[in-house]
Amino acid sequence: MELLILGGTRFLGYAVATAARDRGHDVTCLARGSGPVPDGVRLVLADRDDDGALAPVSDRPWDAVVDLATLPGHVRRAVRDLHTSHRVQVSTANVYARADTPEQDEQAPVVDPLEADVMSGMEEYGAAKVACEVAVRRAPGTSTVVRAGLIGGPGDASGRTGYYPWRFAHPTGPDVLVPDDPELPVSLIDVDDLAAWIVLAAERRVDGTFNATGPTTSLGAVVDAARRVAGSGAEARPVALDVLAREGVNQWMGPRSLPLWIAEPTMRWFSTLDTSAARREGLVTRPLEETLARALAYEETRDEARPRACGLTDEEERALRSALAGE
Ligand SMILES: NC(=O)c1ccc[n+]([C@@H]2O[C@H](COP(=O)([O-])OP(=O)(O)OC[C@H]3O[C@@H](n4cnc5c(N)ncnc54)[C@H](OP(=O)(O)O)[C@@H]3O)[C@@H](O)[C@H]2O)c1
Known part of the structure; x- marks a missing residue:
């Protein structure tokens, strides 16, 4: 699989790049380069705040694109500019409107999506992630939205x-x-368990929205x-x-x-989530x-x-x- 990771220089993205490389995929990451990418993985340096940042990776179809972004503008531009038939969007449990209910499933209400392309503060994190989810689910092709719990x-x-x-x-x-x-x-979920499942979801083109955390x-x-x-x-x-x-x-x-x-x-x-849907699709913690x-x-x-x-x-x-x- 020719896999593009938007990110890859930090915690989860680095683990996804490593897991994908170890499964024999051809992996390219795009980020500003705040850290290294794993050996054997290509890094394209770009700042996604720039409207044309994705030009170096938009000239060919990718088998899958994994996006770790939080800003809706970054994701909207990725949907606009990149050619792929499957997208994996890393989202979060913070999208849910309530946090006083045990182990909510993916049908639980979420907060309203952020209309703006950028957040004015971290209190908009959940709304920004909902907007990213919406952009990806509306894109042509299939997509896996991964609502991650606390990653450790x-x-x-x-x-x-x-x-x-x-x-x-x-x-x-x-x-x-x-x-x-x-x-x-x-x-909480181990970073390498989450990364392994993200790669699996890309390989299998798992379509839908999934909670992902540990018991x-x-x-x-x-x-x-x-x-x-x-x-x-x-x-x-x-x-x-x-x-x-x-x-x-x-x-x-x-x-x-x-x-x-x-x-x-x-x-x-x-921090608790119902993960039965992801487990049916191969998540192992x-x-x-x-x-x-x-x-x-x-x-x-x-x-x-x-x-x-x-x-x-x-x-x-x-x-x-x-x-x-x-x-
Ligand atoms: N940590 C948790 O417990 C937790 C829980 C739930 C969900 N999540 C989600 O899991 C993901 C965690 O991702 P992560 O650990 O790999 O790192 P991250 O700190 O969320 O950063 C994501 C990636 O985006 C890149 N990036 C940020 N701004 C950019 C820009 N302007 N242009 C280009 N690239 C940019 C960063 O690389 P550069 O800095 O090199 O550009 C980094 O590789 C996120 O989606 C987060 O929301 C985290």
């Missing part, structure tokens, strides 16, 4: 899946501080698995959510956070523990001089422990 494993620069394993491997005291919400539903588990199970894969003697120490909020610990991701924690009740089932072990291995290769994208720093965790001792 090696290369997760957001640190969301690597933080707890890494923290258990490098404790700052006798325990590791975790949010006291062990029953919080959590689900629903819990924050408590993630923390236990993180401790096991780190082989850590440190105990998990749950911290009440109101204390975390009072001490300025952020939710879900980013600096000074405890990842995967969401206090808002309407967001409680955010590995055990959570394996993904966390792979995320830990990736974290251990990180340049320690660069701040982590999420979690508590050593100093922040020690300060929080001291604050708890003073209560």
Whole structure:
């Protein structure tokens, strides 16, 4: 298959390019080049903010095009300019209008599509992705829309899946501080499982919209698995959510956070999805523990001089422990 990947220089796109190459496909990526593409894969440098950016790859038909874009304008221009009979659009669980319902299927309501070509802020992420989906589903030929849940494993620069394993491997005291919400539903998918299914969907020209994530588990199970894969003697120490909020610990991701924690009740089932349709079409996901072990291995290769994208720093965790001792 002659496969064009719009992206390929970062986390998921790099994994898709690798999986496609390993299955013997002829792979071309188009991106600005913020990172490398895998060996054996061609990179065409272009900035999709430019209207004519796709000209170097629009002169021939592709067997399939995989698009990782988020901006509707990028996807609309790809539909306009590229010749292919099958498109795979990487979308997200953020398209759903509600997040308080367990494991929604693909028929659940989505937010209204963004009309503009660009987002004015990340609060428009879901609407932008809906607009990308609409553009691709309207294109001639077949298309797979892949609504991915939280993606984890090696290369997760957001640190969301690597933080707890890494923290258990490098404790700052006798325990590791975790949010006291062990029953919080959590689900995630290993980047290489998602990539493998994207390539399969392109090969088989799977037509339709599909949720793609791992089985629903819990924050408590993630923390236990993180401790096991780190082989850590440190105990998990749950911290009440109101204390975390009072001490300025952020939710879900980013600096000074405890990842995967969401206090808002309407967001409680955010990461869970019904994936039975994708599984019928060949999606296979590995055990959570394996993904966390792979995320830990990736974290251990990180340049320690660069701040982590999420979690508590050593100093922040020690300060929080001291604050708890003073209560
Ligand atoms: N991470 C998660 O947990 C999660 C969950 C659900 C869905 N998703 C979706 O999964 C995908 C993740 O993709 P990813 O990890 O490969 O990386 P990404 O950070 O989303 O970037 C996508 C690709 O687009 C390229 N790109 C961005 N702006 C561009 C421009 N102006 N011109 C040309 N290329 C441009 C980037 O390369 P350059 O910077 O080199 O140009 C990159 O290779 C996205 O679609 C995301 O919305 C992610």
